[in-house]
Amino acid sequence: MAVASTRCLLGTLQRTYATTQHYIPLSVKSVEKSRPIETLLDDYKKVHFDDTITADDQAVQHLKQELFRGSRSALASAITLVESRNPQKRARGNVLLQELLAAERKKHAEKGQDAMIYRIAISGSPGVGKSSFIETLGTELIEKRNKKVAILTVDPTSASTGGSLLGDLTRMQELSKNPRAFIRQSPTSGSLGGVTRGTHEAIILCEGAGYDVVIIETVGVGQSEYAVAEMCDLFCLLLSPAHGDELQGVKRGIMELADLLVVTKDDGDLETKAKITQAEYISALKFMRPRIRNWKPRVLRSSIMKPESVSKVCDEMYDFWEHISSNGTLMEKRKSQLTKWMWSHVRDEIMNVFSKHPRIASLTATLEQEVQSGKITPGLAAEKLIRVFFGI
Ligand SMILES: Nc1nc2c(ncn2[C@@H]2O[C@H](COP(=O)(O)OP(=O)(O)OP(=O)(O)O)[C@@H](O)[C@H]2O)c(=O)[nH]1
Numbered sequence: 008m009a010v011a012s013t014r015c016l017l018g019t020l021q022r023t024y025a026t027t028q029h030y031i032p033l034s035v036k037s038v039e040k041s042r043p044i045e046t047l048l049d050d051y052k053k054v055h056f057d058d059t060i061t062a063d064d065q066a067v068q069h070l071k072q073e074l075f076r077g078s079r080s081a082l083a084s085a086i087t088l089v090e091s092r093n094p095q096k097r098a099r100g101n102v103l104l105q106e107l108l109a110a111e112r113k114k115h116a117e118k119g120q121d122a123m124i125y126r127i128a129i130s131g132s133p134g135v136g137k138s139s140f141i142e143t144l145g146t147e148l149i150e151k152r153n154k155k156v157a158i159l160t161v162d163p164t165s166a167s168t169g170g171s172l173l174g175d176l177t178r179m180q181e182l183s184k185n186p187r188a189f190i191r192q193s194p195t196s197g198s199l200g201g202v203t204r205g206t207h208e209a210i211i212l213c214e215g216a217g218y219d220v221v222i223i224e225t226v227g228v229g230q231s232e233y234a235v236a237e238m239c240d241l242f243c244l245l246l247s248p249a250h251g252d253e254l255q256g257v258k259r260g261i262m263e264l265a266d267l268l269v270v271t272k273d274d275g276d277l278e279t280k281a282k283i284t285q286a287e288y289i290s291a292l293k294f295m296r297p298r299i300r301n302w303k304p305r306v307l308r309s310s311i312m313k314p315e316s317v318s319k320v321c322d323e324m325y326d327f328w329e330h331i332s333s334n335g336t337l338m339e340k341r342k343s344q345l346t347k348w349m350w351s352h353v354r355d356e357i358m359n360v361f362s363k364h365p366r367i368a369s370l371t372a373t374l375e376q377e378v379q380s381g382k383i384t385p386g387l388a389a390e391k392l393i394r395v396f397f398g399i
Pocket residue numbers: 131132133134135136137138139140172173174178226271272273274309310311312
């Protein structure tokens with residue numbers, strides 16, 4: 008059905024382009040045709056989809072039972088499954104996710120909002136103290152508030168370099184030993200799109216596995232914050248006291264995403280600096296439009312040396328949860344996020360297929376250079392790429 012409608016769309020595109028031959032960029036002598044789209048679609052289907060897996064698949068059923076039992080290793084395997092590019096594994100991952108969604112819907116109908124996992128994003132520049140803060144917050148949630156906590160990281164640098172700016176698990180040593188905590192690093196391959204799809208699905212898996220809170224940690228270096236803001240209920244931005252007198256470490260756009268700001272390292276010599284930083288951010292926030300109805304983001308201070316300060320941050324997080332649950336914002340936000348996730352996956356996948364096409368890959372550098380030197384317009388270059396891709 009999808010293939011049929013794509014073909015129909017392609018037919019329309021082909022007719023449209025047939026009447027616009029003269030738009031071929033002057034610098035490009037002729038449009039090199041790639042293979043016909045039908046062959047490409049068949050290849051794509053073989054590489055990406057497996058429709059033979061059904062809900063009674065043994066591996067899926069086993070994993071589901073283990074997840075419901077609260078097995079951390081089953082959760083890790085399930086996340087690996089949904090991240091896989093292997094068609095059979097992905098198909099199993101999709102079936103498992105469907106099964107979990109059905110169970111979640113049932114739980115939600117019985118228990119209402121209590122059945123929902125609280126999705127908290129923690130962001131901040133490298134070195135601000137994210138891992139240390141999460142370790143203390145996680146311990147507070149588990150020990151004092153009887154919660155089960157999952158921690159997922161979204162690290163765009165790992166997608167491009169294969170390394171990870173967010174480092175390894177050694178920085179959350181206590182939490183990683185706690186049986187009520189689960190920690191998962193960002194996958195170190197694929198695009199940011201792949202990383203975010205993996206994270207969306209990992210959140211659903213954590214919810215299915217009975218976790219009460221999922222903390223999504225991201226490093227404050229650009230687009231990842233926007234992606235993460237679309238995954239969470241609360242966006243908490245950590246601020247370093249060292250940057251207090253300039254407000255320069257944090258871009259205004261990122262500040263606007265925050266529902267809560269926390270100045271870290273409020274201890275020893277840095278205490279005065281932390282207070283100044285707090286005051287500066289409070290006054291900077293006065294000029295910002297609040298993101299959530301009737302919620303004014305607060306700026307708090309914390310130190311890992313003073314667990315009570317992290318406990319206060321935790322109280323504030325739960326006040327926010329009460330606020331968005333009671334005024335309907337939570338459900339509205341989640342619904343709109345789900346449709347945004349869907350379209351972001353479509354965009355990422357289409358771009359992925361497009362940019363990996365051999366003809367496109369070989370043309371990209373030349374066309375980018377021609378666009379930059381003003382030989383052709385970006386629009387014309389895009390048109391050329393699209394025609395080469397579709398072979399029209
Ligand atoms: N004095 C003090 N130092 C802290 C506090 N929190 C973190 N630190 C120190 O700050 C440094 C960076 O802390 P991390 O928790 O690794 O920071 P991060 O933001 O996760 O770092 P990246 O992974 O590089 O993004 C470490 O040396 C910590 O010991 C705090 O509350 N007080």
